Amino acid sequence: xxxxxxxxxxxxxxxxxxxxxxxxxxxxxxxxxxxxxxxxxxxxxxxxxxxxxxxxxxxxxxxxxxxxxxxxxxxxxxxxxxxxxxxxxxxxxxxxxxxxxxxxxxxxxxxxxxxxxxxxxxxxxxxxxxxxxxxxxxxxxxxxxxxxxxxxxxxxxxxxxxxxxxxxxxxxxxxxxxxxxxxxxxxxxxxxxxxxxxxxxxxxxxxxxxxxxxxxxxxxxxxxxxxxxxxxxxxxxxxxxxxxxxxxxxxxxxxxxxxxxxxxxxxxxxxxxxxxxxxxxxxxxxxxxxxxxxxxxxxxxxxxxxxxxxxxxxxxxxx
Ligand code: NAI
Numbered sequence: 001x002x003x004x005x006x007x008x009x010x011x012x013x014x015x016x017x018x019x020x021x022x023x024x025x026x027x028x029x030x031x032x033x034x035x036x037x038x039x040x041x042x043x044x045x046x047x048x049x050x051x052x053x054x055x056x057x058x059x060x061x062x063x064x065x066x067x068x069x070x071x072x073x074x075x076x077x078x079x080x081x082x083x084x085x086x087x088x089x090x091x092x093x094x095x096x097x098x099x100x101x102x103x104x105x106x107x108x109x110x111x112x113x114x115x116x117x118x119x120x121x122x123x124x125x126x127x128x129x130x131x132x133x134x135x136x137x138x139x140x141x142x143x144x145x146x147x148x149x150x151x152x153x154x155x156x157x158x159x160x161x162x163x164x165x166x167x168x169x170x171x172x173x174x175x176x177x178x179x180x181x182x183x184x185x186x187x188x189x190x191x192x193x194x195x196x197x198x199x200x201x202x203x204x205x206x207x208x209x210x211x212x213x214x215x216x217x218x219x220x221x222x223x224x225x226x227x228x229x230x231x232x233x234x235x236x237x238x239x240x241x242x243x244x245x246x247x248x249x250x251x252x253x254x255x256x257x258x259x260x261x262x263x264x265x266x267x268x269x270x271x272x273x274x275x276x277x278x279x280x281x282x283x284x285x286x287x288x289x290x291x292x293x294x295x296x297x298x299x300x301x302x303x304x305x306x307x308x309x310x311x312x313x314x315x316x317x318x319x
Contacts, residue, residue: 007089014045018094020150026071027064028179035084042077093121120144128161139165152306154182207270217283
């Protein structure tokens, strides 16, 4: 049985992503302090976490081996930054995606943390060199970028600052594994990290194909959800190549000329506006009207699908 772990974790910002991180760390047996500048945000987050953990426990999908009550007992709220940080071994920053705000937050933390704690940001796209510039504790800083919703999608991109100590990367990697996430090490910072670079390549070609009138927006989405996406939930694009021929070398021998020909025919970066935007927007609204109730219901359905997929993946990996 997972027992409680030594050392506490601070979640700095208790919005959408902060709440999810808090649940993940509690599922791994860590004591979690949920910090925010708004007491109301903490109260809301604690209530939300309580409801979600109870529902997950009832449906048999609560992570970790502690009960919901045991996990809930590990999480507490805090609005005093010094009290929150005291004795922490890991701080996961989850404030809004704004460079000036994050720089301010990390400079505040830099003044009060010890030489051991890891300072990690959830940033989706801010470069570590910009966020952590000039900090005294820069060796202890890293980006750990989760994917929404982190409780069901385990990937975490670990992105170092040029001065991040190798031990910071290794300790963060080990911690992510311990709470059941799937970390990847990005060797050097790059705009968009890796997930968004891949995602934008797909969005860009999808947009051009619809723009050129080659396929409808809803059929384009089916190509991914009933085609490529089916296998990508289990194997990546490189292993797909390996399996789709007699190994990778054979795939390149057979298909590289065709791939290069098609890739050279790709158009420029789309503007994402005008008539194509109108066309795509209408098609998406026909499926899911863009009001909070319909969008919320569809997101909930998506999260249920992801939860079931996560279950299937762990069963398949155990076989
Ligand atoms: P959010 O807006 O839901 O939550 C932000 C929280 O930070 C709020 O509770 C707010 O009160 C608090 N906050 C604001 N200023 C603060 C300060 N100075 N000190 C402490 N707390 C403060 O934002 P969300 O969506 O949770 O995003 C947080 C981070 O996670 C962002 O960097 C975002 O890019 C990243 N992220 C978001 C994803 C998403 O899909 N929402 C996915 C992956 C990463």
